[in-house]
Amino acid sequence: MEQILEMAKRAKMAASALATLSSPKRKAALLRIADNLERRENEIVTANEKDVEEGKKKKLSNAMIDRLILDSERISSMAAGIREIAEQPDPVGEVTRMWTRPNGLLVGKMRIPLGVVGIIYESRPNVTADAAALCLKSGNAVLLRGGSEALESNLAIGRIIQGSLSEEGVPEEVVQVIPIADRNAILVMVQLEDYLDLIIPRGGEGLIRFVVENSRVPVIKHYKGVCHVFVDESADLEMAQAICVNAKVQRPGVCNAMETLLVHEAVAEEFLPKMVEKFRELGVEIRGCSKTQALCGKDVVPVTEEDWPTEYLDLILSVKVVAGLDEAVSHIEKYGSSHTESIVTKDYANAQAFLRRVNSSVVLVNASTRFSDGQQLGLGAEIGISTTKLHAFGPMGAQDLTTTKFIIFGEGQVRTP
Amino acid sequence: MEQILEMAKRAKMAASALATLSSPKRKAALLRIADNLERRENEIVTANEKDVEEGKKKKLSNAMIDRLILDSERISSMAAGIREIAEQPDPVGEVTRMWTRPNGLLVGKMRIPLGVVGIIYESRPNVTADAAALCLKSGNAVLLRGGSEALESNLAIGRIIQGSLSEEGVPEEVVQVIPIADRNAILVMVQLEDYLDLIIPRGGEGLIRFVVENSRVPVIKHYKGVCHVFVDESADLEMAQAICVNAKVQRPGVCNAMETLLVHEAVAEEFLPKMVEKFRELGVEIRGCSKTQALCGKDVVPVTEEDWPTEYLDLILSVKVVAGLDEAVSHIEKYGSSHTESIVTKDYANAQAFLRRVNSSVVLVNASTRFSDGQQLGLGAEIGISTTKLHAFGPMGAQDLTTTKFIIFGEGQVRTP
Numbered sequence: 140m141e142q143i144l145e146m147a148k149r150a151k152m153a154a155s156a157l158a159t160l161s162s163p164k165r166k167a168a169l170l171r172i173a174d175n176l177e178r179r180e181n182e183i184v185t186a187n188e189k190d191v192e193e194g195k196k197k198k199l200s201n202a203m204i205d206r207l208i209l210d211s212e213r214i215s216s217m218a219a220g221i222r223e224i225a226e227q228p229d230p231v232g233e234v235t236r237m238w239t240r241p242n243g244l245l246v247g248k249m250r251i252p253l254g255v256v257g258i259i260y261e262s263r264p265n266v267t268a269d270a271a272a273l274c275l276k277s278g279n280a281v282l283l284r285g286g287s288e289a290l291e292s293n294l295a296i297g298r299i300i301q302g303s304l305s306e307e308g309v310p311e312e313v314v315q316v317i318p319i320a321d322r323n324a325i326l327v328m329v330q331l332e333d334y335l336d337l338i339i340p341r342g343g344e345g346l347i348r349f350v351v352e353n354s355r356v357p358v359i360k361h362y363k364g365v366c367h368v369f370v371d372e373s374a375d376l377e378m379a380q381a382i383c384v385n386a387k388v389q390r391p392g393v394c395n396a397m398e399t400l401l402v403h404e405a406v407a408e409e410f411l412p413k414m415v416e417k418f419r420e421l422g423v424e425i426r427g428c429s430k431t432q433a434l435c436g437k438d439v440v441p442v443t444e445e446d447w448p449t450e451y452l453d454l455i456l457s458v459k460v461v462a463g464l465d466e467a468v469s470h471i472e473k474y475g476s477s478h479t480e481s482i483v484t485k486d487y488a489n490a491q492a493f494l495r496r497v498n499s500s501v502v503l504v505n506a507s508t509r510f511s512d513g514q515q516l517g518l519g520a521e522i523g524i525s526t527t528k529l530h531a532f533g534p535m536g537a538q539d540l541t542t543t544k545f546i547i548f549g550e551g552q553v554r555t556p
Numbered sequence: 557m558e559q560i561l562e563m564a565k566r567a568k569m570a571a572s573a574l575a576t577l578s579s580p581k582r583k584a585a586l587l588r589i590a591d592n593l594e595r596r597e598n599e600i601v602t603a604n605e606k607d608v609e610e611g612k613k614k615k616l617s618n619a620m621i622d623r624l625i626l627d628s629e630r631i632s633s634m635a636a637g638i639r640e641i642a643e644q645p646d647p648v649g650e651v652t653r654m655w656t657r658p659n660g661l662l663v664g665k666m667r668i669p670l671g672v673v674g675i676i677y678e679s680r681p682n683v684t685a686d687a688a689a690l691c692l693k694s695g696n697a698v699l700l701r702g703g704s705e706a707l708e709s710n711l712a713i714g715r716i717i718q719g720s721l722s723e724e725g726v727p728e729e730v731v732q733v734i735p736i737a738d739r740n741a742i743l744v745m746v747q748l749e750d751y752l753d754l755i756i757p758r759g760g761e762g763l764i765r766f767v768v769e770n771s772r773v774p775v776i777k778h779y780k781g782v783c784h785v786f787v788d789e790s791a792d793l794e795m796a797q798a799i800c801v802n803a804k805v806q807r808p809g810v811c812n813a814m815e816t817l818l819v820h821e822a823v824a825e826e827f828l829p830k831m832v833e834k835f836r837e838l839g840v841e842i843r844g845c846s847k848t849q850a851l852c853g854k855d856v857v858p859v860t861e862e863d864w865p866t867e868y869l870d871l872i873l874s875v876k877v878v879a880g881l882d883e884a885v886s887h888i889e890k891y892g893s894s895h896t897e898s899i900v901t902k903d904y905a906n907a908q909a910f911l912r913r914v915n916s917s918v919v920l921v922n923a924s925t926r927f928s929d930g931q932q933l934g935l936g937a938e939i940g941i942s943t944t945k946l947h948a949f950g951p952m953g954a955q956d957l958t959t960t961k962f963i964i965f966g967e968g969q970v971r972t973p
Contacts (some may be wrong), residue, residue, distance in 0.1 A: 238934060240933070240934055249911075251945075253945050253946070357774075357946045381968065389971060495576060498961060500961055502963055502964070503964040506964055506967075506969045506970075507971050509971035510964060515971065516663050527774075528668075528671065529754060532959045532960060532961055542946070542949045544919060546920075547923055548922070549920060549923025549927075550922055551799065552922075552923045552924065552927070553802035553803075
């Protein structure tokens with residue numbers, strides 16, 4: 140308890156120093172971190188091996204072990220991500236608008252850091268580097284509390300980051316990894332409203348609900364991604380099949396994978412049997428509406444009302460034949476999670492209507508839902524995804540870790556009345 | 557309870573219809589509201605007279621009665637504010653950025669409404685019209701819960717707004733005034749996390765703390781405004797005196813009035829005695845540091861540690877002589893409320909340093925703190941002021957009631973890897 144409070148206090152002081160650190164200084168620190176992560180790769184791998192060994196003893200699933208492993212290639216990719224962030228335009232100090240009032244006051248809005256950000260995450264140790272880099276880029280101090288299964292790896296990465304900061308004359312308290320693995324560390328962290336400005340939990344729904352229910356600090360989060368693809372009447376059906384395969388199969392365990400396929404009834408007969416056959420080959424279980432069952436035979440499991448809002452995170456797919464765009468949009472409104480939806484269409488008006496009417500955080504035309512990701516959208520990396528609309532909505536990059544203050548230049552103006 | 561829940565449900569449905577209502581439609585509705593408020597002025601005045609009479613029976617202070625009164629002039633000014641909002645560019649649908657990814661995806665960010673906004677406020681009935689207009693402009697439905705002392709006035713304004721919406725074919729549930737005056741209405745409202753996207757409380761610190769402590773819906777708020785003016789060594793001292801008088805005296809009971817004056821020691825002897833004399837004439841009590849006492853004589857009350865963070869909302873002022881910019885900035889960091897601070901200076905570097913280093917929501921050079929106000933800054937009106945950095949910081953206009961979604965145009969792109 141005492142230790143985390145101390146870390147938070149030091150973070151707040153460091154944030155104050157960081158807020159006025161010049162852009163080239165922050166960039167140099169980022170590049171130094173990237174270099175040192177590669178140069179000191181062995182330290183990371185050695186620490187990581189301890190985590191992996193421990194994880195195997197604890198019988199973690201293969202998927203979890205896979206997420207945990209850091210090898211030379213993954214470390215290089217971490218460093219590359221940081222270099223990409225370093226090269227991006229600096230969000231801090233950007234004046235986003237400026238206008239003159241009738242009385243001559245020049246009024247502008249300038250981006251400033253939020254202050255201190257807390258990140259609470261599970262297995263993947265690359266989050267440590269990504270989150271630290273995005274916070275540093277945006278002038279925020281960060282407290283990182285990763286999963287117990289990745290503790291040694293996270294601490295090793297944290298040491299290298301702090302060393303790099305010191306080498307560049309940046310206070311090393313800007314990035315701190317909390318060395319305490321148990322859940323009480325989270326409980327302590329989320330009560331520190333006087334020191335933390337924002338908490339971003341990343342992980343399973345259980346972790347996120349735990350953070351939201353206990354936090355006095357503002358939280359930005361998403362619980363789940365129930366992503367939809369709507370294949371419209373005019374869709375290029377080959378394109379539709381390729382997008383659906385990619386959205387469902389390329390990585391089924393992530394939040395931007397498709398969970399529900401909606402098909403316009405006018406093309407259902409031509410599209411669905413082949414699509415379902417393809418999914419069968421790829422090992423995807425289909426849970427379909429009555430029309431899907433009628434078109435695609437008995438291998439289709441009847442879908443239930445509980446399936447529609449379910450995030451399977453697995454090779455399972457809900458399928459519904461709809462009367463058209465209106466029904467597709469209504470279905471998404473009713474069962475969706477405001478995460479990511481895509482329409483496949485050749486019709487201009489329907490593309491525009493879908494974009495306008497679907498208020499999910501990411502809405503695509505003729506592209507896979509898998510692009511709903513900070514890296515893929517050009518943010519360099521992402522600090523998280525928000526499916527609530529306040530402050531940020533969708534994948535969040537460095538710019539989303541800033542706010543704006545009003546700056547006003549006068550020549551002695553006073554107010555009347 | 558049941559009634560407020562029903563209102564919230566209807567608001568959510570109305571918000572969904574409103575989100576796709578065209579910009580000219582929303583503009584026409586705003587202009588209709590402005591016209592009808594003026595045309596049906598008598599209804600408002602009659603309702604308002606009941607509130608005022610009731611208020612006098614309850615022995616409300618003169619200041620509260622004054623805030624409550626609506627006359628022809630104030631109603632015209634309400635209508636003028638709405639017309640100004642109507643003429644502003646429409647924030648909804650604005651694409652704030654757009655860029656192309658190497659794979660050809662065209663990625664943009666489009667402004668969309670938040671959904672349903674709840675406003676909880678005290679005496680001033682003009683908030684009903686301002687808040688309704690800003691929400692309508694930004695495509696949000698709104699639930700308005702004003703103070704019991706203004707209930708009849710608020711209901712009358714609400715009826716006129718709903719009538720105007722109907723005349724323009726906009727669902728009247730977009731703007732609803734909660735007709736229940738007791739505090740339980742607030743308690744019910746702040747629990748409706750499934751229907752409300754944001755709550756903005758406006759009023760005294762007690763009301764705001766009550767909302768924050770009980771709300772499950774995100775809250776944007778500010779508790780108090782402890783605003784500072786720093787008179788730098790190089791200040792034009794006449795300008796400094798005019799700014800200080802305006803900031804302290806023009807309307808001492810509001811959050812953007814100056815509460816603390818910081819004076820550079822190099823000009824203290826020249827500036828402070830005259831300034832304090834002027835304040836004395838204007839009836840301002842001075843609570844000064846030892847140097848201020850030494851310079852300005854025995855009428856200066858010794859300031860205490862408790863005074864520095866105090867929002868007097870009255871003709872009282874804390875005064876401190878400081879060694880320079882650094883001490884001024886440190887003092888503001890330690891005792892300020894992140895609301896509004898101003899520097900009076902002729903020095904370019906100090907102006908820039910103050911703007912950069914002070915991270916309050918509004919930072920001014922050579923202008924009165926009283927300009928920290930949505931109307932004054934050109935936002936048309938303000939829905940509130942935020943002194944927390946998440947989502948919005950400073951006076952909030954219609955644009956601050958939106959968020960952005962990602963819109964992505966593809967030609968069949970799928971993700972690898």
